[in-house]
Structure formats: structure tokens, C-alpha cells
Amino acid sequence: MLGNAVVVIGQACAQHAQTSCASLARGAAITEGDTVQxxxxxxxxxxxxxxxxxxxRPDSSFTFERYEYDPADPQKTxxxxxxxxGVxxxxxxxxxxxxxxHYRMNTPVAALGVRGTDFTVFTDANMTRADVRSGGIVxxxxxxxxxxxxxxxxxxxSAAQLFAGQRNAVLQVYRGSARPVVVDSALPGLMPERTTAALQSEENSARTATTQPPVNPGVAPAELNFPLTAPVAPPPAPAPVPVAPPPAPAPAPVQPPESQQIFWGRFTPLASAQADTTLAALLQxxxxxxxxxxxxxxxRTPQTDMVMPAYGIFTFGLQASSAYVMNATTGAATQAQISNPFLSIDFGAGTFQTKLNLSANGTSYGISAQGRVGPDGTLHSDYGWPxxxxxxxxxxxATQAGYLFLQALDGKNTAVGATLWSRQ
Incomplete structure (x- = not known):
């Protein structure tokens, strides 16, 4: 046994090895190999x-893969x-x-270590984000x-650290990123706490659990005086005297969607596609x-009133694209399919990273680059990326993005394409 479930609220179960997930109750023992859902x-x-x-927290899945602790020699833990x-x-x-x-917490995309810590982690299949109350994490x-x-x-x-003294900060990494980055948590929705909030009982429960006198094999549920359910609501207030409702406010005017301001086209014929004359007209x-x-x-239409965010990391979703694989030997151009698109812009650092998969002629290729965001909002990749x-x-x-890409695939094939994105 490595511990006890001292509070269980709502739907929760524990699964060990290949067994089914059994409902958890207060006082249930948690053992090595258990997955709490x-x-x-x-x-x-x-x-x-x-x-x-x-x-x-809710909608979470968490496994105790190893938990070997010797109270006589904690350094061997x-x-x-x-x-x-989840969270x-x-x-x-x-x-x-x-x-x-000898401590490790894995997520689908990252490994975390501790520096004597109170921290919260959110993860899904493609991104992990953590904040720190005390101590630090790597x-x-x-x-x-x-x-x-x-x-x-x-x-x-490729490692990055975050300590509690870094005000309004979370540590974040996406699948495929070279290194985690520190993000300003003042931006809406970035704090793991905002993903699934703590119950009011959590602080008292945590304080009680971590200040118990040493007990072997651990703190027994009976020694902790935790609430078993959410806090009891206060008695209802007296019914108010009916008052005539105020007149309904006029509906807020609906703002029309922002018009497209980035355009791409083919200025020469290619394969079965004709040349596009739209771009020449736009340039005129x-x-x-x-x-x-x-x-x-x-x-791009003139951006006389564009104001880019001063900080924050934002992801963009692909809205439209076209790509070809060009054979330098034969001159043939084969239309390609794009999948798994990703574009992220760090406005504070003035950088971007992007990647996507390209499929043509039964072969899949990876397209990737990182680069700089200019003060005028232009995107240019750094030297050395594919x-x-x-x-x-x-x-x-700065809610719209577009870029052209060019990448040598092998000795005779080159990928070229155009993409349009919108901020998510």
C-alpha cells in the first residue's frame, strides 16, 4: 500500500493491472500499479x-507506476x-x-521532476501545462x-524549470516542441486551476495530510477529519417580495466576422490547375x-490598424491549403494532401513554430520550421530548418495567418505549398 483515498466525491474508480475499474470509497487503499480515474x-x-x-480532479486518469518508500532511508525512494x-x-x-x-511524473508529451514542490498539472494528448505554488519543477x-x-x-x-517566485507563470510544452516555454498565466484559460477548479475543501485537506506526525505505513483515513462531500449550502434566504422585472436590454449589435486579409494563388499553370489572376488584381x-x-x-491587404498581442502563446488552426510535390528530373507536379497541421506563435518572444505532414505518391513527408515574427507581422523561418x-x-x-513553404524532400523531389490559418 502506498496511500489511501481519504476523500472521494462523485464518480471515481481505481483499476489495477487488467482488472475492471472498481468504484472508490473513502479509506480505500491505493497500491502500486493502480490507475485512479x-x-x-x-x-x-x-x-x-x-x-x-x-x-x-474531474475527467482525469492517473497511474501510480512505482512508489517505493523506506521511512528509515527516504533517500532511496x-x-x-x-x-x-486531466488535472x-x-x-x-x-x-x-x-x-x-528518483522522482518522475510522465504525461503523454513530457516528463516532470520536482524541487520540493506543490504544483498542478494539466495534460491532454498534445499539450502539458503546469503551475507551481511552492518549490519548483523541471x-x-x-x-x-x-x-x-x-x-x-x-x-x-531541452529541459526548462519553473519556480514559485515567477509570478503569473505556467510552464507549457506541445507535442513535438524542442523545449517547454514559460507563459504568462494572466491570459484566460491558461492556469491548470481554471481547467478544473479545486473544491473548497482541498486546501484544508492538503494541509492536514502533509502536517500529520510520522506514521508507518502512512496516514490512516480515520486520522484525517476531511469533509466527505461538498460544503453544505446555507439555508435558503426568505423569498423576496416580487418586483416588476426591468425592461429587457436591447440586444447587443452582432459584429460581422472579420474579412479575409491574406490571399494566395498560382501565378502560373500547374498540372491541371490554371493560373490565378486574382493576385495580380490585388497587387494593383x-x-x-x-x-x-x-x-x-x-x-496581404495593408495592415494599418493591426495590433499584435504583447505576450502570450497562441495556436492557429488550418483553414485552407494547397500543396504539390515537384519532381526536378521529370518536371511532374503531384498534388499532395496535408494532415496534422500545427502553427504556434509566441508573441512575447516574437517567434513561431509550425509543422505538418504531406502525403503524395503513397509517401508521407514531414514539413517543419521555426522562425521569427517581424514587428510588421511578417513570418520568416530561421536558417537550418527543413x-x-x-x-x-x-x-x-493578428487573428489570421498565412504562409508559403518550400522544402527539399530528397535528391529529386521538392514540396511547395500555401496555407491559411485562423487563431483558435
Missing amino acids: TGADGYVYITTVDHGFISV VIKLSLHK VREISGTGAQAARD MTPLGASCAETGTGPCEGP QGSDQVGLFAPFAMT ATIQGALAGKN
Whole structure:
């Protein structure tokens, strides 16, 4: 046994090995290998044998892969946890604090280590985000230099740290990113706490659990005086005297959607596609050319009132695209299909990263690049990345993006394409 479920609210169960997920009740033992799962209304508070505290929030799945703790020699502790999805808050126990080099929490995209910590983590299949109340954490993308099967934190150039003294900050990493980044948590929806909030009872429960006197094999449920349900609502107030309702306010005017301000086209015929004369007309009307990779060109209407965000990392969703694989030997052009598109812009750092998959002739290729965002909203890839990018941002608040890409695929084939994106 590594701990106890001291509070269980809503739908929650624990699964061990290949068994079915059995409903959890207060006082249930949690053992190595258990996966705790919560429903849309589920909360589980767990105290561990080394006097740590874990809160598993709604719609979450969390596995205790290893939890080896010797109270006589805490430095030999080995802890490995996995948050598959959802939100978990953890306060490190004496074992995790004494053996930081043998502590690991995996998510689908990252590995986390602790520095004597109270922290909260949110994850889904493609992104992990964490904030810190006390102490610090280290986060590293899973990959060749940080294997999922490892134990302990991953260090090195791809790791990033976050400490409680960094005000209004969360540490965030996307699948495929080279390194986590620190993001301003003042932006809406970035804090893991805002994804699934804590119950009012969580702070008191955590404080009680982590300040208990040493007990072996751990804190027993009977020793903790936690509420078993959500706080009881106060008695209803007296019925108010009916008052005539005020007149309904006039409906707010509906703002029309922002018009498209980035355009691409083919200025020469290609395969079975005719040349596009639209771009020439736009350029004559005063639009700016922001990209040119034959046969594609891209233009942007003048951005006299665009104001880009001063900080924050935003993702963009692909709205339209066209791509070809060009054979330099035969001159043939084969239309390609784009899948798994990704574009992220860090406005504070003035950088972007993008990637997508390209399929043609039964072969799949990876297109990827990172680069700079100019003060005028133009996009240019950095030297050394596989793809060369030319593009721009547009819209009053930089909510539109577009770029052309060019990438050599092998000795005879080259990929060229155009993409349009909108901020999510």
C-alpha cells in the first residue's frame, strides 16, 4: 500500500493491472500499479505513505507506476507517476523531497521532476501545462533524449524549470516542441486551476495530510477529519417580495466576422490547375506581396490598424491549403494532401513554430520550421530548418495567418505549398 483515498466525491474508480475499474470509497487503499480515474464530477484526495498529498480532479486518469518508500532511508525512494489526461495537484512527500533524482511524473508529451514542490498539472494528448505554488519543477519533452521508460527527471538543453517566485507563470510544452516555454498565466484559460477548479475543501485537506506526525505505513483515513462531500449550502434566504422585472436590454449589435486579409494563388499553370489572376488584381489595388515560391504567391491587404498581442502563446488552426510535390528530373507536379497541421506563435518572444505532414505518391513527408515574427507581422523561418517559410499575420488583433513553404524532400523531389490559418 502506498496511500489511501481519504476523500472521494462523485464518480471515481481505481483499476489495477487488467482488472475492471472498481468504484472508490473513502479509506480505500491505493497500491502500486493502480490507475485512479474520475468522471465529470469526480474528485479524489490521496494521502501517501511519505506524507504527500495528491488531488485527482474531474475527467482525469492517473497511474501510480512505482512508489517505493523506506521511512528509515527516504533517500532511496523511487516514485514514478503517469498523468494520462486531466488535472492533478501534488504536494511532494518526504520521499519525493529526499530523492528528487528518483522522482518522475510522465504525461503523454513530457516528463516532470520536482524541487520540493506543490504544483498542478494539466495534460491532454498534445499539450502539458503546469503551475507551481511552492518549490519548483523541471519539465522536458518526451523523445530521444528523454525516454518515457526512464526514471527521475530529464536534464539537458531541452529541459526548462519553473519556480514559485515567477509570478503569473505556467510552464507549457506541445507535442513535438524542442523545449517547454514559460507563459504568462494572466491570459484566460491558461492556469491548470481554471481547467478544473479545486473544491473548497482541498486546501484544508492538503494541509492536514502533509502536517500529520510520522506514521508507518502512512496516514490512516480515520486520522484525517476531511469533509466527505461538498460544503453544505446555507439555508435558503426568505423569498423576496416580487418586483416588476426591468425592461429587457436591447440586444447587443452582432459584429460581422472579420474579412479575409491574406490571399494566395498560382501565378502560373500547374498540372491541371490554371493560373490565378486574382493576385495580380490585388497587387494593383495596393496589397503587399509577402511570399513567392513558384508557382505560389501570397499577398496581404495593408495592415494599418493591426495590433499584435504583447505576450502570450497562441495556436492557429488550418483553414485552407494547397500543396504539390515537384519532381526536378521529370518536371511532374503531384498534388499532395496535408494532415496534422500545427502553427504556434509566441508573441512575447516574437517567434513561431509550425509543422505538418504531406502525403503524395503513397509517401508521407514531414514539413517543419521555426522562425521569427517581424514587428510588421511578417513570418520568416530561421536558417537550418527543413522548410523555408514566407508569410504574414493579419487582422486587427493578428487573428489570421498565412504562409508559403518550400522544402527539399530528397535528391529529386521538392514540396511547395500555401496555407491559411485562423487563431483558435
